[in-house]
Amino acid sequence: MKRKILIDYRKEKNLTQKQVADALGISEVYVRKIENGVxxxxxxxMLxxxxxxxxxxxxxxxxxxxxYIDTKCIND
Structure with a gap:
């Protein structure tokens, strides 16, 4: 599931994935994977x-x- 909000914020700042990666000190591939939800x-x-x-x-x-609260009980 794509993280549309991240993509939208990046585009609002007119940044490429490469620019985000450089600013965060991570790889462009990792930025792409995070944005794609992979x-x-x-x-x-996150910080x-x-x-x-x-x-x-x-x-x-x-x-x-x-x-997520699992309310299903396991019966013995």
Whole structure:
């Protein structure tokens, strides 16, 4: 699932994936994988995205912060 919000913020700042990668100190391939939802960033990388886009991680990566409560019980 593509992370459209990341792509939109990058385009708002008129940045290429290469420019984002250089600004964050990560590879362009990793930026592409994160934007495409193929890879999940670690906490350090999330903080770098927060600083670059001036948005919090919950907004940039909402699917990583969703709470799922499993209420199904296992019977013995």
């Amino acid at each position: 890879a999940h960033p670690g906490r350090t990388t 770098k995205f927060e600083k670059l886009y001036q948005k919090n991680s919950n907004e940039l990566f909402p699917e990583l912060f969703q709470v």
